[in-house]
Amino acid sequence: MKITIVAGARPNFIKIAPIIKAIEKKKNEGVTISFRLVHTGQHYDKNLSATFFEELNIPEPNCNLNVKSGSQSVQTAAIMVAFEEELLENFCDLVLVVGDVNSTMACAIVAKKLNIKVAHVEAGIRSGDITMPEEINRIVTDSISDYFFTTSTWASENLIKYGTEASKIHFVGNVMIDTLYQNLHRITKPDFWEEHQLETEKYIILTLHRPSNVDEEQSLNKLLLGIDILAKDKKVVFPIHPRTKAILGTSVLEFKNILFVEPQGYLAFMYLVKNSFAVITDSGGISEETTVLEIPCFTLRENTERPETQSIGTNTLVGVSIEKLQETYSSFLENGKRKSGIPELWDGKAAERIISILLEKL
Template sequence: MKITIVAGARPNFIKIAPIIKAIEKKQAEGARISYRLVHTGQHYDKNLSDTFFEELNIPKPNANLEVKSGSQSIQTAAIMVAFEQELLQNPCDLVLVVGDVNSTMACAIVAKKLNIKVTHVEAGIRSSDMTMPEEINRIVTDSITDYFFTTSTWAGENLLKYGADSSNIHFVGNVMIDTLYQNLDRISAPFFWNEFNLETKNYIILTLHRPSNVDEEQSLIQLLQGIDKMVGDKKVIFPIHPRTKSILGETDLNLKNILFVEPQGYLNFMFLIKNSFAVITDSGGISEETTVLGIPCFTMRNNTERPETETIGTNTLVGTSIDNLNKMFRDFLQNGPRKAGIPELWDGNASERIIDILLSKK
């Protein structure tokens, strides 16, 4: 079996690392399986791309399509044109895509039109928010996928509602958590740990990147100033996305507690998460990692495609209002973290389950 694995953006790199490791384990056992790794170049900043390959021991991609940035349409079209040539020159039995970025949808469409089977890892998750580009990517990808691998039974139920064949839906767990478990003994403090006098549980991690939170300068400034006042004597470490940084420009925000740092590599970032007091984010994936690490997480969105992080895990959905975040955070300070657990099959073995199932379908 020849598999082409697609990676395009930071979350993709974290998800493909254990899948590649599982394939290489099967190869060592004598299984007839091989892979070709294609990096679309959707994320091309070194801190958002190359660093993750190096830290997670992901082999150098066989091909880098180098599409870089652009509007949704321009980027998707560029990926499709380049990936079509890649597949024509390097035929395979199966294209494996992960997550919900533009590369996921674009490469799935190209593969399907070339009559190549498509596997979607992290299939079936839904936010029911069609203003999110990721939601469109998920729906389109799942509509043409052959083999679905899900992180929860809820995701499988979503796929059944869309008419997917139940025999091709496989609840395997969460490959992002595979990567977390495989690297917990390798995480390390960033260079600024001592410079900022950071200690375990004495700081909060903040990440913001969604348009609803960062695209309008004044509302972003008000949000940051509100968080700065809310946290009391806790420092807030804010690895600022290049796009968010450009929106703020040289504005003097007069912040006392929020410390801006560059985007972090995986090992440093997981160290910061694991040792934090709490996390404030608008990311979906981070709420999965905080759930496994037992760190309280406040997600600044009106919806989540990962409800298990709320119902079972440590995540609290707070919307995009600083007033609502304030209320939820005060409740947390007064009452402590609520009881939480780890979702079913988030045990570090999802990738091996995926490869075993694919080999059974030859």
């Protein structure tokens, strides 16, 4: 069996690492299986791309489409044109896509138009917010895939609701958590740990990337000022993208508690999360990692495509206003951590289940 694995952005790299490891394990056992790794180039900054390949022991891609940035349409079109050429030159039995970035949807469409089967890892998750580009990518990818690998029974139920045949849906667990478990013993202090005199549980991690939060200077300043105040005696470590830092300009000097640091590699970032007091984020994926690490997480969004991180895990949706965040955080300080657990099958073996199922089906 020949599989073409597609990766395009930071979350993809984290998700494909255990899948590749599971394939290599089967090969070592004498199973006839191989893969070709295609990097679309959607993320091309070293801290968002090459560093993750090095740290997670992902082999060099067989092909890099080098599409880089552009509008949603320009980037998606560039991926499709380049990936079609890649598939025509390199036969495969299956294209495996992960997550919900532009590369996921674009490569799934190209594969299906060439009559190649598609497996979608992390299928079925939905935020219910069609204004999110990721939501459109999820819906389109799930509408044409052949094999659906889900992280939760809730995601599986979503697919049934959308008319997917039950026999094509496989609840396997979470490959992102596979990567976390496989690398927990390797996480390392970031270079700035001593410089900023960071101590375990004495700082908050902040991540922001959604345009509604970071693209307008006044609203971003208001949000950061509110977080700076709520932190009180704790530092706030904010790995900030250079573009976001440029939007802030000289106002980065106005905050008492916020430390602006460079985007981090996987091992350093996970060290920061594991040893933090809490995480404030507008990301979906980080709420999965904080759930397993039992770190309180406050998500600056009105919705989430990962409700299990709320119902079972440590995540709390706080909406998009700084006032609501401050209110929720104050309640947390007063009442302490709420009881939480780890979702079913988030046990580090999702990738092995995926490859075993594909070997049975193909």
